[in-house]
Amino acid sequence: MGREGQNILAKTAFLIIVAACIVSVTWTGGADTSPDETGRVAEPLAGTAWDLVAFRADNGSVVAPLHGTAPLIVFGESGTLTGSAGCNLYSAPYRINDSTIAVEPVVATAAYPAEEQELVQQESRYRDLLVAAASYRVEGDRLTISGPSGRELLVFARAEQPESVPLLSTEWRLTHYTTGSGSTVASPVPGTSITLVFDDDGTLSGSAGCNAYSAPYRVNETGISVERVIATKASCAEPAGIMEQEGTYLDLLRSAAGYRIVGDTLAVIDGNGRAILFYTARWAEGPEREKP
Structure with a gap:
């Protein structure tokens, strides 16, 4: 896959539920857990998107993602998270209960630019850390995901809303x-x-x-x-x-x-x-x- 194709995959990371066919995607401004009109409590991460800024490397150090290949995560309204791992697109069911989070095995595309071994390793590590998630916290525009021991695994910054195209007329x-x-x-x-x-x-x-x-x-x-x-x-x-x-x-x-x-x-x-x-x-x- 060429650089143009890589950029297309990296910038997309689809997937927020689109209401009633062609209604614009709704993004929340924070972790709002107030009841909606039906009395249900809103899932706090639903409708938010985040860019990875740091992750725990294999040797235990905290490092930044490769330049221009930062993974993106989008939390959907129905318990599915999706995004770009840097080059490839991925999707996985997730569950949240208070401050705990569980992510099921990730399904991802499998295309890479030629001779991009570092990117391959980064994507594999990112997916492994995502599935290892046990808890999370949101502080302002930062989302931190930690493992079962409480050790920080992934740190994200809030992403801007991408411009989406409609389901119909496309x-x-x-x-x-x-x-x-x-x-x-x-x-x-x-x-x-x-x-x-x-x-x-x-x-x-x-x-x-x-x-x-x-x-x-x-x-x-x-x-x-x-x-x-x-x-x-x-x-x-x-x-x-x-x-x-x-x-x-x-x-x-x-x-x-x-x-x-x-x-x-x-x-x-x-x-x-x-x-x-x-x-x-x-x-x-x-x-x-x-x-x-």
């Missing part, structure tokens, strides 16, 4: 998808293009690589459901693996339960809180789909 191009049990992430087969468009009549459509597909969909404030995916019946022989990829993609789309958008990146999430499909925005020519 053509989305698949960049990564999960395989197997959802623990690994793959890129589309070279030479294939998988797209997704949400229309305001409640129908989504696109190309699955070989065949065109469509399906009714429903969204609410916290999720999305896809029903009765219908596809054409063509069979493509090339490139190798295109039909297997298409089958996997359509199965993943059927299991959609939620979505997140930050910047020009969309992630579709399943019922277990795992990001299963990753897209980037692609604006078609013409007045109806212009880049904001």
